[in-house]
């Protein structure tokens with residue numbers, strides 16, 4: 001028997017790491033392998049951009065020649081037209097180069113953004129539920145949308161423009177020295193305070209950028225939560241409190257953004273003011289040099305035209321350095337998600353269930369949420385607190401040695417007080433979480449030894465909290481079915497809808513092609529549950545896991561569902577969490593879960609007779625469905641024209 005790793009041995013890497021924790025180039029270098037395929041296009045784009053800026057610097061040189069030749073040496077007017085033609089040609093060439101740069105870099109960088117987004121989505125799908133427990137949805141949303149869009153802009157514009165600026169300033173300063181070393185020194189003197197302030201700016205801006213990107217993610221989580229929970233907020237009249245909470249978060253983000261803008265404005269002021277001061281000082285000195293014959297008029301004019309071009313790039317550096325630092329934060333945030341490892345993976349030496357019988361067993365199963373994640377997250381939080389994600393809760397054993405055998409084809413009800421661990425136990429079967437100790441077995445094979453695809457074919461789940469996707473009824477029901485199209489798929493679909501008593505779906509506006517889910521037609525709680533149940537049935541599993549899937553049905557419908565379930569899934573092993581006596585009555589046997597252990601197993605009658613705790617739990621279960629939406633629950637007869645007519 002292979003040894004199994006403890007749960008979550010390498011949890012999501014610290015998504016709380018601050019900006020100083022990774023050196024700038026170490027962060028940016030991580031983009032290397034991803035960007036590599038488009039590097040040739042980016043390089044050609046860079047060369048073209050460099051050529052454009054070189055052309056811009058060539059114009060003052062032509063100017064110098066024209067002035068010196070024309071004014072000093074009295075060249076013919078035709079030469080003026082010639083020089084003007086050259087300047088015009090240089091301008092047209094520069095514009096063409098700028099256009100070419102855009103064409104060369106924009107398309108591949110948009111492609112790269114798409115590819116990174118798809119890879120991230122794929123990775124998020126792959127990561128275990130324990131990862132998603134710990135990350136706010138807004139954080140993941142902002143990282144997969146806003147951060148990647150920023151990285152695209154940085155690659156297509158910021159990075160190239162920064163290299164062009166550095167090269168242009170370097171070349172420009174060399175040219176300035178060739179024109180006049182005295183004036184060039186004045187110009188260069190301004191660079192010293194710029195560099196000193198640049199270091200201060202970088203530190204402050206990095207911190208503010210990280211904070212603002214994390215806060216934007218948290219804000220997105222709040223929006224997502226309140227849109228999702230709008231009914232609860234409205235029903236409890238908590239809209240004002242929700243707004244107050246949101247306003248406070250928005251205010252914090254505003255303050256961070258204002259602080260960021262202030263840092264950037266101050267840096268821009270420094271990089272604009274100092275070159276201008278140098279230019280002013282240079283102008284006075286230059287006129288004196290020209291008047292004393294140490295500098296030609298042409299050189300003086302060329303110096304100022306060149307220094308104006310250089311100053312333009314220096315001034316843009318405030319924005320470009322800001323972009324470079326934001327890009328680093330975006331890269332860090334991206335890899336905090338991408339570095340998270342999926343601990344629920346296929347086994348190295350897989351075993352297979354060749355002839356599924358559906359025997360389900362729990363062998364001394366122990367489980368604690370966040371056991372390993374907690375230690376990693378605690379130390380990371382101590383190192384660099386941030387708002388990026390929820391703190392991991394201290395680990396506590398929710399299941400403390402569950403042992404239970406469910407025979408092939410048997411229906412076992414799981415009963416227990418609220419919080420006793422019923423849902424948790426169910427989630428271990430299809431490995432939404434892995435056990436912390438012990439094992440879950442199907443037909444005698446540890447579920448961790450089965451390939452995940454095979455395991456999830458064997459096991460189908462319907463949760464109480466039903467999730468429908470924005471697609472047709474057909475696609476929702478056939479989500480886990482062995483076939484998606486053709487006569488066999490149609491048969492599975494019809495049978496699943498029939499067993500789940502979801503006939504209403506045929507009478508929806510577009511029948512089974514009606515779009516439901518968030519972007520489609522709203523269904524009542526009971527209707528949603530029946531679609532989710534149909535989905536689990538259509539998967540034709542060997543083991544069916546039902547987490548109180550009938551809670552929103554009236555008792556008559558529940559009875560019909562259970563009757564049909566019994567027929568259709570006679571050979572399917574079913575483990576069902578029961579919150580109502582009527583659901584318990586469906587089961588062959590009942591397991592009583594108490595404080596994370598199975599306290600007793602037997603028939604309903606046996607447990608009633610011998611277990612005081614069972615009697616107490618059963619007495620506390622509601623007779624009626626908890627959230628039956630009577631107003632919206634359709635009268636089945638309305639949706640059963642064929643059946644109604646045949647009666």
Ligand SMILES: Nc1ncnc2c1ncn2[C@@H]1O[C@H](COP(=O)(O)OP(=O)(O)OP(=O)(O)O)[C@@H](O)[C@H]1O
Pocket residue numbers: 133369393398416417418419420421422423424425
């Ligand atoms: N994702 C999670 N992270 C941390 N703790 C959790 C998580 N899900 C559940 N728990 C905790 O595990 C314990 C068992 O929860 P579980 O949902 O399994 O109980 P249950 O028996 O199904 O309850 P109910 O009958 O109310 O649905 C509870 O104390 C709960 O707070």
